[in-house]
Amino acid sequence: MKFFLIVAACAMLHAQVYHFGKVWDGEKTINDADIVVDHGEIVSVGPAQHAQAVNMTRYTAIPGMIDAHTHMTYVLNIPVGRAGRGAATVYLSQDNAKKTLETGVTTVRNLGASNYADIAMRDLIDKGLMVGPRMFVSGYGLQKPRGNGNGGRGGPQMATGPEEVAKVVKEQVDAGADVIKMYASTGSGQDVTGDQTFNYDEIKAAVDAAHAAGKRIAIHTYGPAAARDAVRAGADSIEHATDMDDETIAEMARKKIFYVPTIDHNRYYVDNAEMLRYRPGATDALNDFIKRNLETAKKCVRAGVRFAMGSDAVYTMFGQNTRELAWFVRAGMTPEQALKTATVDGAALLQKEDKLGCLKPGCYADIAAVEGNPLEDIDAAISKVRWVMKAGAVVVDKR
């Protein structure tokens, strides 16, 4: 009996207690609740009863959010000599990581980086040597050489034919990738063409190689053709895709394949077309793409496709990671459904449902405190994040 009392007393010494006005745990709302945190994890969420609790009654606690599509190592204007730019990338990317945390995003799935800068960042953050969200990273995103190839791969991300594709997938896994990324169509920045690049056999080879290594695979496609093949091949998530046909959408719902539409990233490109020195008229094409992207998202919502929130943030878009949620509400989701895409659903995509995107005993103590009720107005989660905890440590405090 004495022993238990001592253990309980010690546990309380280490534990931190936060008293919130509301807690949305990923499933339901609990009013006037204490979250007890210990050793980076949530011990309990329940009725307020701790005298020593930190007073957070002005705020609603939501799980630290998950951005399922980032490019954390994309930095503009690297002010060092050409040869040193790759090495400078990780250092300069710290700002992107900090701005991401400020949005209440405590986990990202980073889909595409050069020189394994993403793996360096992930490991530095995991070891507490850099401040940033938990990162699940892909290494290089597979690409198909364009034009009539003159032999040779032309870069560590390049592959042609199923065998080479499987080899490049394995290289990413061996380098330490958590997830595989494949660019199966054109389209990026001001280029909104969605011409399929990898064919069905190549996509299937990538899916099979990723799954054989125990990894999930995200397929980038701007157009419907590569999306159709990726869904048929059993990919785990489809990034961006517009104009998907009803049959493909139905198959996505049936196979529980995630849709990560990243509608807002083209809004960012429209807003910053001048700074990015896009060609005249680029914004018309981008706006047209946004319209079709939103229409496709509406169809997917109606068909019951699972979504994950991904910003596709690059350059100066970090800090705007969660604006995508407003597009999801426009696409027909309730605020709560939208919030789930950035919490429980994102966690399911990462296969971390018991640890991420939840505020329940055993989940990581990743918490965002927001002003207002995001279940009534999604903007609370987008622009009213005042305090963020990651693994039990306060990383943002704007109270």
Ligand SMILES: [Zn+2]
């Ligand atoms: Zn991307």
